[in-house]
Amino acid sequence: MKRLSILLLLTVFFAVNSLQPSALLAQDSSKSGSQNWYKGNLHTHSLWSDGNDFPEMICKWYKDRGYHFLGLSDHNILSVGQKWMDVEVVKRRGSKTGFERYQKVFGGDWVETRMKDNKTEVRLKPLNEFKALFDEPEKFLMIQAEEITDHFGRLPIHINATNLQDLIKPQGGTSVRDTISNNLKAIKRQQERVGRPIFAHLNHPNFGWAVSAEDLAAVVEEKFFEVYNGHPSVNQLGDAKRPSLEKMWDIANTIRIGKMKLPPLYGIATDDSHNYFGTTGSSPGRGWVMVKAAKLTPSKLINALEAGDFYASSGVEVNSFAHNDSAKTFSVSIKAAKGVTYKTQFIGTKKDVDVSELKSVGVVLKESNELNPSYKLTGDELYVRVVITSSSSHPNPSLKGQKQQAWLQPMWR
Numbered sequence: 001m002k003r004l005s006i007l008l009l010l011t012v013f014f015a016v017n018s019l020q021p022s023a024l025l026a027q028d029s030s031k032s033g034s035q036n037w038y039k040g041n042l043h044t045h046s047l048w049s050d051g052n053d054f055p056e057m058i059c060k061w062y063k064d065r066g067y068h069f070l071g072l073s074d075h076n077i078l079s080v081g082q083k084w085m086d087v088e089v090v091k092r093r094g095s096k097t098g099f100e101r102y103q104k105v106f107g108g109d110w111v112e113t114r115m116k117d118n119k120t121e122v123r124l125k126p127l128n129e130f131k132a133l134f135d136e137p138e139k140f141l142m143i144q145a146e147e148i149t150d151h152f153g154r155l156p157i158h159i160n161a162t163n164l165q166d167l168i169k170p171q172g173g174t175s176v177r178d179t180i181s182n183n184l185k186a187i188k189r190q191q192e193r194v195g196r197p198i199f200a201h202l203n204h205p206n207f208g209w210a211v212s213a214e215d216l217a218a219v220v221e222e223k224f225f226e227v228y229n230g231h232p233s234v235n236q237l238g239d240a241k242r243p244s245l246e247k248m249w250d251i252a253n254t255i256r257i258g259k260m261k262l263p264p265l266y267g268i269a270t271d272d273s274h275n276y277f278g279t280t281g282s283s284p285g286r287g288w289v290m291v292k293a294a295k296l297t298p299s300k301l302i303n304a305l306e307a308g309d310f311y312a313s314s315g316v317e318v319n320s321f322a323h324n325d326s327a328k329t330f331s332v333s334i335k336a337a338k339g340v341t342y343k344t345q346f347i348g349t350k351k352d353v354d355v356s357e358l359k360s361v362g363v364v365l366k367e368s369n370e371l372n373p374s375y376k377l378t379g380d381e382l383y384v385r386v387v388i389t390s391s392s393s394h395p396n397p398s399l400k401g402q403k404q405q406a407w408l409q410p411m412w413r
């Protein structure tokens with residue numbers, strides 16, 4: 001986009017609706033708005049690792065609630081091959097009624113059990129068997145995923161790979177940054193080897209206080225991270241000494257754009273769901289991405305994510321947003337719910353700010369209560385991003401007093 005010729009820019013500017021994201025303009029200048037919003041969660045656990053319900057139950061949960069795509073991303077394992085579990089372990093992990101619930105919903109023809117060493121075992125279905133129960137063109141898509149679960153010393157370093165073909169083992173490294181980089185390179189190698197896009201994102205940087213904002217900025221292969229993760233143990237808001245995930249986003253992007261002259265990191269929201277009985281622990285439905293793409297396929301979704309044609313949400317939805325480079329405006333159209341008000345904050349860092357001066361990094365440049373707010377860039381900003389906060393409480397909060405929000409990707413030219 002940065003190097004698009006003036007001619008192309010003008011063509012594109014007049015050809016498409018001004019309320020489409022700029023990345024879309026760059027990517028899809030020939031198209032005439034045949035794009036849809038797809039809702040998905042890219043970070044989900046099942047009994048295949050440390051989640052507490054069967055994968056089919058989890059897929060059903062998401063599909064029944066209007067999600068369009070889902071990646072089951074278990075720790076260092078794909079839902080592939082034979083895996084049997086003691087039914088008693090299943091009950092202890094989740095709920096006493098969890099196994100019955102599974103039988104009731106999917107029926108005796110589907111659920112497979114066996115006796116082994118006087119114990120009843122249940123077979124965990126592999127993705128290639130249960131995917132067909134859920135996938136429907138343009139309605140729902142299961143995408144193979146893995147949470148590559150690595151560490152440096154005692155610091156957890158977790159990276160999700162979505163749409164991978166083969167398991168990727170944790171790669172290790174000589175530092176936090178080296179460990180992140182090695183895993184991202186392994187994902188990239190597989191992408192090149194198997195010839196399909198694999199989406200990589202760094203999970204919950206504040207979990208175990210493992211990854212700093214400076215680390216996020218420094219690993220140049222890293223393009224996406226979780227600005228919101230619904231797990232209650234991820235230190236979403238930081239603490240007295242350490243920044244929140246949102247503040248880390250600002251610090252990292254101030255370094256990326258201001259010092260390294262690189263594009264910004266994009267922020268996604270995920271559930272990191274583990275617990276499917278009630279709302280205790282890390283239960284589903286807290287955070288997701290809304291992706292604008294032409295078709296509900298893994299490649300189209302990943303291409304759209306890479307192009308920035310998406311936003312992260314914990315409840316607020318937008319009709320559209322636009323980075324209009326020629327008019328130097330960032331505009332948003334909020335999808336309003338009845339009786340709800342919205343506060344939109346345009347947040348950014350001014351040029352020539354010292355990144356160690358935290359109070360000047362990621363400041364509110366403008367605040368609006370309109371449903372179609374916009375911000376006119378002065379030229380002083382390294383980038384501008386948007387966070388919209390609803391007056392409605394989150395129905396299943398991971399944080400005390402949490403309101404529903406949406407996080408839009410930075411405009412940075």
Ligand SMILES: [Zn+2]
Pocket residue numbers: 147158203204
């Ligand atoms: Zn994790």
Ligand SMILES: [Zn+2]
Pocket residue numbers: 043044045147272
């Ligand atoms: Zn996880």
